[in-house]
Amino acid sequence: LRLNTRNLDLIGKAGRGKIQIPSHRTRNAGAVKxxxxxxxxxxxxxxxxxxxxxxxxxxHGIKNFAICGVGLQPFDSAMRDILREQDHLYTVMERSDKGSFAHVVGCINSYLYAPDNREAVIAKMAHPDTHIVSLTITESGYYYNENTHELQSEHPDIKYDAAAANENAPRTTFGFLYAALARRHRQGLNPFTVMSCDNMQKNGSITRHMLESFARMRNPEVAEWIAEKGAFPNAMVDRITPQTETVDKEALAKNFGIEDSWPVVTEPFKQWVIEDKFSDGRPPFEKVGVQVVNNVHDVEQFEMHKLRLLNGSHSAIGYPGQLAGFKYVHEVMQNAKLRKLVWEMMQEEVKPLLPNIPGVDIDQYCRTLMKRFSNSTIQDQLPRICLNASGKIPQFIMPSIAEVIMKSAADKREYPFRRLCFVAAAWFTYIRGVDDKKIPFNVNDPMLDELRAAAKADPGGPLGLLQIKNLFGDDLRTDKRFIAEMTQAMKDIAEKGVLATLDEYFPDTK
Ligand code: NAD
Structure with missing residues (x-):
């Protein structure tokens, strides 16, 4: 059955309890905002x-927080067309070893593709019914300079949007947010909350800083109003969601009888911890399991657990896994040596560095992660995990290493970091784009040219790459134990391969 509003009931009946359909679509027709x-x-x-x-x-009968989707990128026209054909319905396929469950989602009510009509997007955000503008625009959508922590104000897109003549036809997220907020300011409305759901440390604070910087380039009065009245909650977001493949569409049609041109595949687990900072009201998110917290410190602690344990482990799976010739996350987890590397890195090296969060059992959290990574049904691809490592390793692995160095110096004893260094060494080796069997693979990183050029200063060793100041601090560059570990691990991985090196370093692995 083709996915659309007309077929919803039929789809639900045919699913016999294994398909959840949004009955609110018919119940609330016409009454939704x-x-x-x-x-x-x-x-x-x-x-x-x-x-x-x-x-x-x-x-919970909420009617005034339906979603209007917006696409700014040229390739978003595919999403516009598919959602339009399907009355903005789509299917989420939750997969685990226990089976598969389909959930047709009906809360996206409309979709605006900005290149079709930029004014419509600004008017929509400025409308009094809009209370929140949320974002998943990837790290590059923030125009954030990792080194200076400032807006990339010289970037051609930002310069274009900052010109007064382009206010009503912007290109970037900040151009749209600013234009809509300036109208709300003129109309005496509250600013909407800007809610980042991207995987970045302090995502709300970064969004605030970038938008305020942009607004100051346009109009200091509006910038002042945003600074005073705006809300930008920080959040930790979690649900492993691979790219949809053609086989997923086929499986949905075969197993559930739903013809959906762009379903989503994901795991049963999901988590969202968000700071309770909203400038124009919010839905009762806590009713559906969201952890809404009052203190930014709480969000930061959850975020730290997630980035160091989940994302850090993804790095431990991705770079060594790709070098060893694996394709999927679950395949890496089926290898005893790599599985042990991931578990022991979390337990012995990362866990002792993390704050205790009341109500969170960290060992249980680690065990759940091992189970999630082992989920063979979601087919999570290593190239997705490895994507843009220069934006990831400095956030997910290096801070743990730097803390071990600091703590070791303070306590005058050597805390362990051999597994963390092994992962960093695997990434440095991965940059060459050739695996342990000398088979080339594609490296997708916006800094790749710079990384490869820097590596030449110390062929086979870490010193060249460690000179990149945007990515690595002096604490790493000058620590003798760290340099020795990295040098040895890179040499061993290059000569013997990942698996033989792990055997030698951690010999009790079965
Ligand atoms: P995706 O490729 O399916 O979608 C990316 C979306 O980002 C597209 O809609 C695109 O239009 C938009 N986008 C990209 N660059 C943009 C820009 N410069 N300006 C405005 N919009 C832009 O990827 P995804 O899996 O949905 O991941 C998106 C983000 O979600 C990630 O970067 C990450 O921060 C966060 N996230 C993803 C996962 C996951 O498992 N996939 C988990 C946690 C968090």
Whole structure:
């Protein structure tokens, strides 16, 4: 059955309890308001925020926070066309070893593709019914300079949007946010909350700083108003969502009888911890399991656990896994040596550095991660995990190493970091784009040219790469134990390969 509103009931009946359909679509027809405008309707948004909002509409009768999706990128026209054909419905396929469950999501009410009509996007955000503008625009959408922590104000897109003549036809997220907020300021409305759902440390604070910087380039009065009245909650977001493959569409049609041109595949687990800072009201997110917390410190602690344990482990799976010739995350987890590397890195090296969060059992969290990574049914691809490592390793692995160095110096004893160094060494080796069997693979990193050029200063060793100041601090560059570990691990990986090196370093692995 083709996915559309007309077929919803039939789809639900045919699913015999294994398909959840949004009955609010027919129940609320005509009575819904679009309170959330979301920029970046990709896989993750459709598996995360939209699922929470759909549950609010389905189980709690919320009608004023339906979502209007927005696409700014040229390739978003595909999402526009597919959603339009399907009455903005799509299917989330939750997969685990226990089986598969389909959830048709109906909370996206409309979709605006900015290149079609930029004014319509600004007017939508400025409308009094809009209370939140949420974002999953990837790290590059923030125009954030990792080194200076400032807006990339010289970037051609930002310069274009900052010109007064382009205010009503912007290109970037900040251009749209500014234009809509300036109108709300003129109309005496509250600013909408800008809610980042991207995987970045302090995502709300960064969004605030970037937008305020942009607004100051345009109009200091509006910038002042945003600084005073605006809200930018920090959040930790989690749900592993691979790219949809053709086989996923086929499986949905075969197993559930649903013809959906762009379903989403994900795991059963999902988590969202968000700071309770909203400038124009919010839905009762806590009713559907969101952890809404009052203190930014709490969000930061959850974020740190997630980035160091989940994302750090993804790095430990990705770079060594790719060098050893694996394709999927679950395949790496089936290898005893690599599985042990991941578990022991979390338990012995990362866990002792993390704050204790009341109510969180860290060992249980680690065990759950091992189970999630082992989920063979979601087919999570290593190239997705390895993507853009220069934006990831400095956030997920290096801070743990730097803390071990600091703690060791303070306590005058050597805390362990051999596994963390092994992962960093595997990434340095991975940059060459050739695996242990000398088979080339594609390295997808915006800094690749710079990385490869820097590596030449110390062929086979870490010293060249460690000179890149945007990525690595002096604490790493000058630590003798760290340099020795990295040098040895890179040499061993290059000569013997990842698996033989692990055997030698951690010989009790079965
Ligand atoms: P995706 O490729 O499916 O979608 C990316 C979306 O980002 C697209 O809608 C695109 O239009 C938008 N986008 C990209 N660059 C943009 C820009 N410069 N300006 C505006 N919009 C832009 O990817 P995804 O899996 O949905 O992941 C998106 C983000 O979600 C990630 O970067 C990450 O921060 C976060 N996230 C993803 C996962 C996951 O498992 N996939 C988990 C946690 C968090």
């Amino acid at each position: 679009e309170g959330i405008v979301h920029i970046g309707v990709g896989g993750f948004h459709r598996a995360h925020l939209a699922v929470y909002v759909d549950q609010l509409m389905e189980k």
